[in-house]
Amino acid sequence: MLGISSSAAAAAVAADASLLHVPTFTDIPILNVSALIDAKASDDSAAYAKAIADLTMAMYDASKSVGFFLVSGHGIDTALIDDMFAMARRFFALPVDVKKTTSVSHNRGYMALGEENLNSDAQYDGDIKEALDIGPEKEDAPLPDDASELDRLLAYRLRQRNRWLSDDVLPGFKQVSMKYYDKVNELAEIVLEVLASAMGQSTAFFSDRVKVPGTMGQLRMVRYPAAPGMQSSRLSCGAHSDYGCITLLAADTPGLQIYLSPEVVKRHFPARACSDLQAHHESIKYASGGQPGGSWAWVPVVPGTFIVNLGDMISRWTNRTFKSTLHRVVHVDTDLGDRISLPFFVDCDFDTEIRVLPAFLPGSGKLSDPKEHVLHFPKPITMGQHLALMFSSTFPELPAVRKETQRLTPSPVVHVTLRDEDGQEHELAESAGA
Ligand SMILES: O=C(O)CCC(=O)C(=O)O
Numbered sequence: 001m002l003g004i005s006s007s008a009a010a011a012a013v014a015a016d017a018s019l020l021h022v023p024t025f026t027d028i029p030i031l032n033v034s035a036l037i038d039a040k041a042s043d044d045s046a047a048y049a050k051a052i053a054d055l056t057m058a059m060y061d062a063s064k065s066v067g068f069f070l071v072s073g074h075g076i077d078t079a080l081i082d083d084m085f086a087m088a089r090r091f092f093a094l095p096v097d098v099k100k101t102t103s104v105s106h107n108r109g110y111m112a113l114g115e116e117n118l119n120s121d122a123q124y125d126g127d128i129k130e131a132l133d134i135g136p137e138k139e140d141a142p143l144p145d146d147a148s149e150l151d152r153l154l155a156y157r158l159r160q161r162n163r164w165l166s167d168d169v170l171p172g173f174k175q176v177s178m179k180y181y182d183k184v185n186e187l188a189e190i191v192l193e194v195l196a197s198a199m200g201q202s203t204a205f206f207s208d209r210v211k212v213p214g215t216m217g218q219l220r221m222v223r224y225p226a227a228p229g230m231q232s233s234r235l236s237c238g239a240h241s242d243y244g245c246i247t248l249l250a251a252d253t254p255g256l257q258i259y260l261s262p263e264v265v266k267r268h269f270p271a272r273a274c275s276d277l278q279a280h281h282e283s284i285k286y287a288s289g290g291q292p293g294g295s296w297a298w299v300p301v302v303p304g305t306f307i308v309n310l311g312d313m314i315s316r317w318t319n320r321t322f323k324s325t326l327h328r329v330v331h332v333d334t335d336l337g338d339r340i341s342l343p344f345f346v347d348c349d350f351d352t353e354i355r356v357l358p359a360f361l362p363g364s365g366k367l368s369d370p371k372e373h374v375l376h377f378p379k380p381i382t383m384g385q386h387l388a389l390m391f392s393s394t395f396p397e398l399p400a401v402r403k404e405t406q407r408l409t410p411s412p413v414v415h416v417t418l419r420d421e422d423g424q425e426h427e428l429a430e431s432a433g434a
């Protein structure tokens, strides 16, 4: 199904029309990874090298232009994906009190409607969604003795063990969830090998930064009730960029919108459509490098594909050459029922240092954009520092984490050097999380 159904027009009577009248991004890049999966399964190193080489340029282009693409040929059984959606629906149909018994801490367990606000600058209240977060079931890697205080805080706050309902309440839920987790995690590893190659690195770049394989994924099940009267001041999911490396999303109902840059709008939409587009001048923050003058666009639901997007860490490693694109969810169409989506977020270990790669340094880097003269992130940051800063802004009731993060991150403000066309340097200060 592409875009939004016609009955959304009726809902638009009540909803803020500018949220709905955006084009559908039918040209979204598609990467077929089946040859790569076959090469890995048969341990054929020549076929593996060829498959990586064949996908590298497409990944580079998709990452540089939109930071969003579809992955097809992924080999994950449709029946498993369908089971996961059906299980998620059954979970959300349970009474809130029962769902709440799985709540552990942020990023694990149940999160009630309105609890998270992904754009607290623009939304007066939390996202119109409820969710369940699941981490790896394998025993988390114990923290090393010399783990920093910040690592300990994050492990405690964000990475607790899953708490399951008893099997009588929801038979098979844990089994299906973990099977799905493992399969999507395997796919994530494959996509990250291609992404590493597009970043000019060895294909093991990301796996080298996860000490215990499979421990840095987070499966989220989300239910968005249709909200016909939706306004831009409160969305199903507020505009945000993802914080980590990549997200693999399964969705069977439209609702996801991404913010396309003016260049992508010009390239993909005819001039007439262009002039009709809404220009959204929201405050654009995070590492997305979003600019006013672009447009929101629906991401089409294409059966048999995962929607993949890059997170802030990739934007940092590549000095914003690869995009960590703003996105949001708008679900007003009651005829479509509740919207269920299954994002799978993949990070690296908390102590991973993110420093702009030499290949992406402005001026000298062989993969950098020749038009780019600014080093956006002159100071490295660790994955953990970035996550802590982001979570403390999206969960307003986490003042303790915010305070602790500020205490444990001695210099959250970094200085950015801007070079103008005459070669003059200008110093600006920015938050390390931005
Ligand atoms: O549900 C969706 O389509 C996207 C959700 C999302 O962007 C997120 O949870 O980070």
Ligand SMILES: [Fe+2]
Binding pocket: 240, 241, 242, 247, 327
């Ligand atoms: Fe997201």
